[in-house]
Amino acid sequence: MVGSISLEQNTSAAEASLAAINDRFGGSGIDASVQNHSNAKKYAFVRIVCPPQHWLALAKWMKYDLGVNYCSMVTGTHFPDGPDERGWEVAYHFLRQPIQDQTPNTCTVHDVNALSGMDIPMEYEVFIPLPQGDSPTVPSIQSIWVGADWNEKETWDLVGIKFEGHVNMHRVLNPNDSPEGFHPLQKQHKLRYHDHNEMYDDPQGFMRKPADEGRVK
Amino acid sequence: MAQMWITMGPQHPMTHGLWTLRVKVDGETVVDTEAELGYIHRGVEKICEARDFTQVTPYCDRLCYVSAMTWANSYIYAAEDLLEAEVPVRAEYIRLISAELQRLASHLMWLGAFGPDIGNLTLMTWCMRDREMFLDLLQELGGSRMHYNYPRIGGVKRDMPIGFADRVIAKTKLFEKRLDEYEMMLDESTIWLVRLQGVGYANAESMVEAGVSGPNVRAAGVNYDVRWAHPYSVYDEIDWEPAVEKPTSVKGADCYDRYRVRMEEMRQSCRMVLDALNKIPGGKNTNYASGDEMIYTKAPTRAPEGATGFSNYECTRGASQFYIQGGGEGRGKNPYRVSIRSPMFITIPYVAKTMIGYKIADIPAIMGSFDPCIGETDR
C-alpha cells in the first residue's frame, strides 16, 4: 500500500507556509490564512488575499522561495452588485509539487512518510479583489509560470480581465471574430431563454425584431 | 526548401476531437506549431449559473465524455466542499470503484484510438471489445453507457446491484489476462516500437512548469498523483501504487513511456477495484435502497454568498479542479460561478510545442500518446 500525505504532514506544511508568508509580507496588506476543506479528508490549504499592486512580488517570492512550481488555475468572477473594492476578483490556484531537480533518466518514487518541509504537496489559493469599474487589470504572471499562459488567455476571453504584460493575448475559446468587448461570463450577459419568455411559438427567434427586446410574452 | 503552414483542421481523422493544429513544415520536418481550440466551446460555466447544484452533474459528465464518472465525481467533491456535506464511507468506496472502472474504460478508449494512429487497426477492435465489458458494468451502476449522472452531493444515487461485485471480479480478472495479450502483441512489434520510441520527448520539469499532470508526467519518472498527494475518498485504505515509468532517455519521456504508464495504470486500476470490493463496509453483495444512510446523506441545497468550494481530483488525463462560488440565483440554490480547470486545456499547447523537430508522420504518435480529449478542453 502506498502511503498518502497524513493530516500531520498537511497541517505542518500549511502552518509553515503561513509562517513564511507572514514573515515576509506581514502587514503589507497581504492577508494569508490556513483554511480547511469541508470535503474529502478535510485537509488544510493556504488562502491569500492580495491587493493587485503587490501581486507580482508575491508571485515571484512564491515561485522561488516557497517552491510553488505548478500554476493550476486562473479564473475571474464579476461582482456587479458587490462592494466598491471588490467588483471583480481574480482567483489563482497553485500547487506545490515535490518535483524539483529531477535527475534525468531516473525514476523518483517518494517515500510519502518521509516527505517533509517544502517537499510536502500543498494547495495555495490567491484572491485578488479589483475595484468596480469597466477595466479590471491585474499584472500577468506569464513570465513566472508557463502554466499561467493559456489560463490567462481564457480568463480574458471569458471574463474580460486584462492581464498587464501578457504577450500574445488572443481569444482561445470564443470565435476569433467575436466582438471587441464581448466577454460572456460577465453578469450583464444573459443566457438564451433566461427569462423563459421566448420558448414558445418562435423558439429560434426568426420573427423577433429589435423593438421586442425585453418584451415578456 | 520553402516552409509552409499546413492546417490539420478540425475535421481530421487523427486529432481525437475537434481542434486545429497548424504545423509549419520544412520538407517533412515540423518547424513550428500553433493550436487552435474552441470548436466545441459550449459555455458550460455560464450555463451552470442557471442550474441547481444537482442539475450541474450531468453537464460535468459531458465535459470529458470518455471518462464521465471521474468528472462527475470531481464536481461533486467541490459541491460537497461548498455545501459542507458529509459522505458515508460505503458511498466513497462505490465512488472509488466506479471511478477506477471508468479509468479502465477511458484508457481502453485511448488505446483503441491510439492504435489506428500508429497503424494497428486490430487494437481498435480489441480495445473497444474490452471496453464494452466495463461499459456494461458502469451501465448497471448508472443506467447509461456513457453519461451516468451517478454521484450525488452526499453520496451516490443507488447502490451496487446484487451480483454486480461478482461480475466486476470476473470481468476484471479476465481483463488482466487480456492486458497480457495486448502487451504480447505490441511490445514485440517492431513497427510499434520504432514509431513510439525516440519520439516526442518531454521531461518532467518542463511539464510541471507548463502545468501538465497525470500519467503524462508520471511517464517522465516522477511519482506525483493527486490520490496520495491531496488525498480524497478512500485511496489511503486500499492496496495500490501509482504507475510511474522510468524514462528511456535523459531527454525525458517518449511516446513509448506514456503508453507503458497507461498500461501499468490499467493494471493498478484492476488491483484497486478488486481490493475495494473486499474492503467495502456493508459487504459487496448487499444492496441498500436508494437514499439509505449507508450510501447517501441528505446535503444542504443552498450555499450562502461568499462560500467557496474547491476540489482537486485525479482524472484520467491529469489533475482536474473545480472552483465553485455560492450565492447565485434562487437565493443560493444556484452557483454564482463554476470554474473548471481542465488538464488537457493546458497540455494541448504544450504538446503542440513538443512536436517541433520531428517529422509529420510523428505528429499522430505524439498527439495520441498525450491522450487529448477536447470535450474537457473546450468546456
Place this chain on the structure above:
Amino acid sequence: MAEAGENFAAFNSRALVEMVGGVTDEALKATRIKKFLGVLAGRYFNWAGRKSLFTLHLGIKCCAIEMAAAATPRFDGDRFGVLFRSSPRQSDVLLINGPISKKFADKVVRLWEQMPEPKYCIAMGECAISGGPYFQSYNILEGVDTVIPVDVYIPGCPPRPEALIDGCGLLREKIIRIGGAPSVQRASEKPVIVGED
C-alpha cells in the same frame, strides 16, 4: 469547303457518333426502352447507394464515441455497408454528432458543400437536433438544421449504437422511397418527411 480543323474523311468520328447516336436515341425513345433503361439505372444506383453509405469521419463530441462504438465488433456497422471515410469528397453521409458552435458552423457548411451529390445528413444526438443540454448557450447553434438540411434525426444523449444503426436503417428506407437515382430525383421533388404516411 470544310472548316479549318475538320477532317475531309467521310467517316468523321464526331459526325459519325452524332449521326449514329441520334438515330439510336430516336429508336430507343420510340420503343420506350430508353425510359426503361433510365429507370433501371436509377434503381441500380439507388440500391448501390443505400447499401454503401460512406460516412464522413467527423467526431465532434460524445456521440462520436458511440459512433465509433457502432463500428466496433459488438455492434458492427460495417456489415450494413457503413464505412468511415476521411475526406468529404468521398463520403455520402455527414453524421453530425455533437453541438455546432459558432466557430464550427461555417466549417460544417463547407464540409457539406464539399460532399458530392447524392448526400445525406444525419443529426445524431440532442445537441445536433436542437442544441441539446446547451440550448441556452451563447456559443451553440440550436440544432444543425439551422445551417444544413437534415434527413434523419436520431434522438438520445447519447443514442446507443443500436439507435445509430437504426437511424441508418431509416435513411435507407428514405432512399428507397426516393426511388430512382437520388441526385436526379431529389432536385425535382419535395422533401420526404420520414414517418409521415
